[in-house]
Each structure stands twice: as C-alpha cells, then as structure tokens.
Amino acid sequence: MPSLKDIKTQINSVGSTKKITSAMKMVAASKLRRSQEKAEAARPYSSRLEEMLSSLASSAASGEGIIKLLTGTGNDQNYIVVPVSADRGLCGGFNSSINRETFKLVKSLEGNGKKVQLMPVGKKSRDFFNRVMKDQIIESFVDLNVSSTGYESALNISNKLQELYFDGKFDKCILVFNKFKSAISQEVTQQQLIPLDVSNSEKEEEKENSSNAIYDYEPDEETILKDLLPKNVSIQIFKVLLESDAGEQGARMAAMDNATRNAGEMIDSLTLKYNRTRQAFITKELIEIISGAESI
Amino acid sequence: MATISFDLVSPENLVFNDEVGTIIVPGKDGDLGILPGHSKVMSSLRPGRVMVYSEDKNLIKSFFVSGGFAEINPEKCIVLAESVVEVNSLEKTSIEKEIQELENKEGKETEEQLSVAKAKLEAINVNYYDKI
Numbered sequence: 001m002p003s004l005k006d007i008k009t010q011i012n013s014v015g016s017t018k019k020i021t022s023a024m025k026m027v028a029a030s031k032l033r034r035s036q037e038k039a040e041a042a043r044p045y046s047s048r049l050e051e052m053l054s055s056l057a058s059s060a061a062s063g064e065g066i067i068k069l070l071t072g073t074g075n076d077q078n079y080i081v082v083p084v085s086a087d088r089g090l091c092g093g094f095n096s097s098i099n100r101e102t103f104k105l106v107k108s109l110e111g112n113g114k115k116v117q118l119m120p121v122g123k124k125s126r127d128f129f130n131r132v133m134k135d136q137i138i139e140s141f142v143d144l145n146v147s148s149t150g151y152e153s154a155l156n157i158s159n160k161l162q163e164l165y166f167d168g169k170f171d172k173c174i175l176v177f178n179k180f181k182s183a184i185s186q187e188v189t190q191q192q193l194i195p196l197d198v199s200n201s202e203k204e205e206e207k208e209n210s211s212n213a214i215y216d217y218e219p220d221e222e223t224i225l226k227d228l229l230p231k232n233v234s235i236q237i238f239k240v241l242l243e244s245d246a247g248e249q250g251a252r253m254a255a256m257d258n259a260t261r262n263a264g265e266m267i268d269s270l271t272l273k274y275n276r277t278r279q280a281f282i283t284k285e286l287i288e289i290i291s292g293a294e295s296i
Numbered sequence: 297m298a299t300i301s302f303d304l305v306s307p308e309n310l311v312f313n314d315e316v317g318t319i320i321v322p323g324k325d326g327d328l329g330i331l332p333g334h335s336k337v338m339s340s341l342r343p344g345r346v347m348v349y350s351e352d353k354n355l356i357k358s359f360f361v362s363g364g365f366a367e368i369n370p371e372k373c374i375v376l377a378e379s380v381v382e383v384n385s386l387e388k389t390s391i392e393k394e395i396q397e398l399e400n401k402e403g404k405e406t407e408e409q410l411s412v413a414k415a416k417l418e419a420i421n422v423n424y425y426d427k428i
Contacts, residue, residue: 041309048305048374052338052367151307215367218339219324227340228365231378238307 018263025256032249072195080170084177085122086248092255095124154238178247186247298332317351343415
C-alpha cells in the first residue's frame, strides 16, 4: 500500500500536468481561430483558380512542356507521395493517422508494381518515414510555419515538385493530408496533385455552363494555361498546408481538452484514495492505542 | 448606368469585392478597360496597376499587382493576383533601394524581381488613368 506521502506527490504531479495541458489547450484554441481565418481567406482564390482552370482544361490537347501538368506524362509507373503532417506532437491521432494512411498507400501502390518515392512535409512524418523507408525519401520540408510565412513556404515545395516532374522523376503526385472539417474533426484525405484532376463531380455542371460560353484569350489560350498550371500547383499546396495547420490546432485542442479532463478525473480518484488511506491510518492507530490501553 | 461586380483576390485573402463602374487592368499585351457588359475575356496580367472606378468615373482605389490573371464576363470581373498592395501604401525610397540591391545581383529570379520592382516604381510615379 502506498504511503500518504507517495499519493500526495502523485496528486501534485498530475495537478501540474493538468495545468500544462489546459494551458496548451487554450493556446491551441487561439491559434486555431487564426489558422481557420487564414484557411478561409485563402479559399476564394483557390476556388476561382479552379473555375478558371476547369473552363480551360477541356480545351487543352495533350502536349509537351508545362501542359504536362494537366495531361500527365502518359505513364503511371513512378509515384511521389507527399504526406503533410505537423511539426509537433501532442495532438492526438493527427500525425499518426497521416503516417498510417501514407504507409498503407505506399504499400498498396508497391503491391501493384509501382515505384514510390516520398517527400514528407512536417517533422513528424519525416521522422516516421526516416525510420521505416529511409531510402525512398528524396526531399523533406520541415519547420514551415505556414501561418507566419504564408504563401512562400508553399512556393518552395511546389517549385521542388515541378523541378522533379519536368526532370521526369515521377509521373503522379499524391498529397496525403488532414482536411479540416471542424474544430474537433479532421479527415485524412488523398488528393492527386499532378497531373491535375479536373474530373470532380461538382465541376461537371460548371463545365456545361461554360461550354456554351466562349472566352477570348489574351495573349492566347496556351500562354495562359502555361502561367496558370504551375500557379495552381502552388495554390493547391498552399491550401493544403493551411488546412493541415488549422487541423493540427484543432486536433491539439481536442487532445489537450481530453487530457485535462482525464487529469481532473485522476486527481479526484487519487484524492479519494488519499483520504481513505489517511482514515485507515488513523483507525489503525486508534486500534493500537485502545488495545494498548486495554492490556494495561 | 449599370455596374459590374469586381473581385480582387490574392492567395492570402479577398482584397476587394464590390459593384463598380469601371476597372482598368494591366493585361499582358496592354491595358484593358472593363465596363459592364464587357465580352468574355481571359487574360494574364503583367505587373502594374489595377484601377477601380465608381459609376460616375471617380477613382475609388488603385492597387499594384505583381502579375496574375483576369477573368471577365459581362456581369463580373475577377482578378487573381499573386501579391496585391495599394498603390498609396508603396514607399518610393524603399523600392528604389530594392532596385539598387537587385541590380547588383544576377540570375533569372532577380530579373523577375527587378521588373516587378521597376513596375512598382512606375506605378507610383505615373498618374495617367487617375481621371478618365
């Protein structure tokens, strides 16, 4: 049976953990608000860019050069998978679910005879894949701080990806990231980044609308498309980074809220145990005194 | 007189969104003046000024964009710009300094930055289109 002092120390340590987790929860909550605003502010740009692209995409024939971002290389042998995780832990299943999903995806692609390379974004996925598939990592990006650096960080990733793509290092690029659904729930999502996937169902309608609307292009269709496609890659990455950032804060808030609640429960049960032990101790001493007094 | 709805969007946020009378955007091959009922045009932009006018032709705002795209149809004009600053908030001295620094460097990226910086300086100095 633990002594009174042991229980007291345990209560104290759980108490200080509780203080830390509740502080982290509040920090995460305020960061969440900021990240969420950023993510929402970026939405108009990416959605309009997509609209523009989808009205252009139908007119693009297969071709060389930049158009390949849209039409693909014609092969699908070499894949590059980009898991987007957080740089820090203590946010519940946020990072591990990304890693698990990516791992599964890589294994299933390899099972189909494809070659897969990895380009982890965020410390947690870099560290994980450094342990399990070190030789498949070609590049990693950590400490992005997307909420403070903004668009620049996305640009770095996108430039690297496009450089590799035009060097013929891969045919398809898939992003694995946490989609921000609400403050308490994130959904692990896979998105094909290159070649561009314009076959979303919601855009089918728009396509019909825009098919009877013929645009004039200035300077011309191809030039615009050539400008637009690399930009779209960067914007998609930017959007994903922002969503993941907001998701991370949300996940951390939820995890820390849980931890705080658990710590509270633990303190309650420990306090109960402490009081019981104290009482048992007193009773024991009383019995000793009484039996001592009787024997005289 | 009719109005046209105008959106100016940067990757970080929606900068401007309102019904306006006239817009002038810096198209790649020359400036485009956009009035309500403009035919459908999609254009890429060069670094320059995006000017927004009210229905009675008074200048509401002028922005500097470093490039991007414009999608125009009879009811709506959308400008997707990479970076947007209000021309009034540009500082001449700091841009001149930037140009000087860039001129000492070389490389493709520097060239691009230099042309953007020069366009910025021009945007401050010129005042045509202030009245239309």
